Amino acid sequence: MxxxxxxxxxxxxxxxxxxxxxxxxxxxxxxxxxxxxxxxxxxxxxxxxxxxxxxxxxxxxxxxxxxxxxxxxxxxxxxxxxxxxxxxxxxxxxxxxxxxxxPFPDEVKTVRQKHLMRQALDRAGLANPSYRLAHSLPEAEEAAAAIGYPLVLKPVDLASSAFVSLIRNEKELQDGYEALEAFPLNFRDQERDCTYLLEEYMSGEEVSVESVSYYGETAVLGVTDKSVTGTPYFIENGHMFPAKLSDEARTEVTQFVRDALKAVGFDHGIAHTEVKLTAEGPRIVEINPRTAGNYIVELIQRVTCVDLLQAFVELSLGKKPTIATKDDGMASAAVMFLVPPQSGTLARIQGLESLESDEHIVRYKVDNCEGRSIAAPIDNACYLGHVITQDREGSNARLYGEEALKRIILSFENKGAEA
CATH class of the missing domain: 3.40.50.20 (Rossmann fold)
Incomplete structure (x- = not known):
């Protein structure tokens, strides 16, 4: 012990x-x-x-x-x-x-700071989206002119998609910049690095690659899919493991992530690497030096029988984790999140009884938030609940989750500000 x-x-x-x-x-x-x-x-x-x-x-x-x-x-x-x-x-x-x-490498700052990660990929000769850094609104406007709209504005040091915005014009750039300027401390009262990262908008499916590294030896567990909602924000509303990819695409994205981890010095720990599958090939969105959030670790365990959190604990104790997948008869597992469509006072939640009788749902949680004031959804902190689904036959776990949430009806007392 x-x-x-x-x-x-x-x-x-x-x-x-x-x-x-x-x-x-x-x-x-x-x-x-x-x-x-x-x-x-x-x-x-x-x-x-x-x-x-x-x-x-x-x-x-x-x-x-x-x-x-x-x-x-x-x-x-x-x-x-x-x-x-x-x-x-x-x-x-x-x-x-x-x-x-x-459970973290010596060079973990290079991964945590989004601009340092981009620069490390450049030095390694790996493909990056076009990007620029800015420290003032004029610099941001100059960067936007060089990249072209649409683009993505990111803080370099936040998490959970906070303040990551799709920028389609100069007015949205000014609004996004001013929102970040008004947020000098992060959600844990730490002083922020007010460097702003502007990147070209990457079109394509987004996935994440889950891996475990032990002093330079890396094992890849697989690829998870992702869906987002809430434009111009990027709110993750669902994931499925494994992602529906061709063998060729899976091999390409996995090798690209291995190369990226090496480039940023990530040689020890668990990485949750987000990747866009663009027409020009895979591109890194972010590298997170930890286990995946949003219950992805549970999805992986249901399909592979590998407990990534246990591996995380073993790394924390200096032990080499045993990563041995096992076929337990589960083809896919998914999580879908209940994202409020607007702000306002939530008057009523209907349809929860339908979740109890759904054979594809292994568990669910919906907050008791009737009568509560709900903020406008802008990041992953907005969730009101989630469902976990699975499919023993194929890759329908995501579909089962999406259909389940369609049966949940949220009624608001006032219109509020729509997302």
Whole structure:
């Protein structure tokens, strides 16, 4: 049995799955957070899993790595872990300070910072979309003129598609830029790098490649599909594993990702690499140095019997994870998210009873949010629920999920601002 240091967490998805997994494996952990109330739902008295399963909860300023390292001197841990993007670099610093294992490579900043990733791909001679960096509105306008509309405006240091916008004209560029300028701190109160990345809009199907690396040895688990909604935003509303691709396309995208991981120095840890399949070939969207969110790890486990979160734990303890897929008779698995179509007060949710009797749904969760004020959907934090579906015969898991959500009807008291 090992004792881990967990530095913050996501509230959803992996943040819910990791704590009970650690418990089931016989491990304990100290959860350190600067804001325990961040993990307490306003609509439930039940403690969040990261708090409920913790051996102890330490309240400390997790945004100050030097202060955190000093505070942790008297404690003893067997490894350091986090599933929250905003604390990956801090977890790496803490692990290094105490000579502890963690599931991230030395060069993790190159992956976390989107512009550094683009520059590393350039140096390796790998294909990139056309892109420019800007630090002011005039620079952004100059970059847009060089790239051409439509384009995508991205902050270089946020996660979960936050403030990533499709820009179709000068007015949208100004609005997107001003929205970012008005957001100097990220969602965890960390000072942002106000460098703006402008990229040509890449047309094509988007997929992600899930991989595990152990000191330079990389195993690819497979390719997951993705659908998005909420234009001009990029809200992920569903995934299926494995993606419906030809063998040729799967081989091409997998090799491209292997080359990209090598280019950015990602030689240790789990990577969730997002790729656009353009007419000119695969292009990297982002490389995430962690397990995939949005319950993709569950989809992979249902199809391959490989638990990526367990592999993540093993890496956190300095162990080489065993990645051996097994055919358990499941052809595909999918997750579809309930995305509100607008803002406003949600008066009623109808159709939930239809989910209970659907043989293709293995589980679902819909928040009890009737009477609540719902914000306009702009990123992945907008979800009101999800369904997990599976198909033993073929690649219909996504279709089953889409059909299930069509039966859920959201009624609003007021029109609000449509997405």
């Amino acid at each position: 090992a004792h881990l240091l967990m530095i913050e967490s996501w509230v959803g998805a992996s943040g819910n799955l990791l704590p009970p997994l650690l418990h089931s494996l016989g491990h304990t952990y100290t959860f350190v957070t600067r804001k325990p109330e961040h993990y307490q739902s306003a609509h439930s008295t039940e403690k969040h899993p990261v708090v409920r399963y913790a051996d102890s909860v330490l309240v400390a300023e997790t945004n100050d790595s030097a202060g955190l390292i000093k505070l942790l001197q008297p404690y003893r841990f067997d490894g350091v872990i986090t599933v929250c993007d905003y604390y990956i670099e801090i977890a790496r610093e803490v692990a290094k300070a105490f000579s502890l294992p963690c």
